[in-house]
Amino acid sequence: MIGGNIGASVASQNELAIVVENGTATLPDAATMFRGTYAKDGQDLTITYGDGPAIRIIDYFTTGFPPTLVSPNGAQLQGDTVVRLAGAVDNRLAQANDAAQELANAIGQVESINGTVTVTRADGSVVTLSDGDLVFQNDVVATGANSSVSLTFVDGTIFSLSAESRMVLDELIYDPNGGNNSSVFNLVLGGFVFIAGEVAPTGDMRVETPTGVLGIRGTTVEVRIRAENGVIEVQVELEVDPDGGIGQVEIRDLSGDLIAVITDTESTWVISSAEGETREIPRADSQASDTGLLQQAIAAFRTANARVDSGDTYVILLPSERGAVPMPLLATPSALVPMSMYTEDGKPFAGDPR
Secondary structure (H helix, E strand, O other), rough: OOOOOOOOOOOEEEEEEEOOOOEEEEEHHHHHHHHHHHEOOOOOEEOOOOOOOOOEEEEEEOOOOOEEEEEOOOOEHHHHHHHHHHHOOOOOHOOOOOOOHHHHHEEEEEEEEEEEEEEEEOOOOOOEOOOOEEEOOEEEEEEOOOEEEEEEEEEEEEEEEEEOOOEEEEEEEEEOOOOOOEEEEEEEEEEEEEEEEOOOHHHEEEEEEOOOOEEOOOOOOEEEEEEEEOEEEOOOOOOOOOOOOOOEEEOOOOOOOEEEEEEOEEEEEEEOOOOOOEEEHHHHOOOOOOHHHHHHHHHHHHHHHHHOOOOOOOOOOOHHHHHOOOOOOOOOOOOOOOHHHOOOOOOOOOOOOO
């Protein structure tokens, strides 16, 4: 067995069976874990990648809490992220067919797009995205080769993804008048630039990666995640904000222990799945920053804020533009009730006309 919980038997000539033990399943290599295609097959989880054998994790979906996937050197994908990657979220939102209700649950939209970008919905359906398309909680966004996308979220947060990147939209709860806002984004692999919106200074914004968790309090950050020779390496750098300021980012390991607080743009923190390899290095010595992706994020930020300055919202939900079932308007005539106007348990805030 590898890592103590990989079945020694092969289910078929082209399939490797893995058994869950103690809430985890160890995969034979990091590349399959982070680049593979996930699917639910009965109560099993299957992962396919390249010409290698398919991996079948037996009875993965029978437990109350989905098991964590672990690479041989310790990088992780939490169970809730795995379920989303497999398009196997089992809740009423995933089954909703009403177009108006779907609009109300949108948390973001495509601000700009280049090439081929897909989204896997909570029910497992895969959609090719276009400019202006909505994205929802539990979506998995993936960019193809030579492709990129910028997303605007209801609180004004911007995320830009470079080619061959994958990201899970875990959670976004935002009340413009509240102080208990939260957002969780899970970056699986690739290149990312994000500009924090209103959740970061008024609540809890977390960005999860395979080797660590970033706590954000309002800033612009570049993250690069790569898998090489079985090792997952995450590089984190601060960037100058669009208004010229510099924020800070807190880095914790997967156990929640503080690694560092980055407060300048001169260094790069490398969070590695290999023991003893997490370190701070001069930015000049790191993998080159993606200046094009940074500029794309800044352009998306300016476009979204110009829209708000003109009286609209960060995420456009007008039925006339979406072709959807009309919904009641708020006091401000330019917007409908987005997810941001709901409490965490799904109930409308006071003032919602419904």
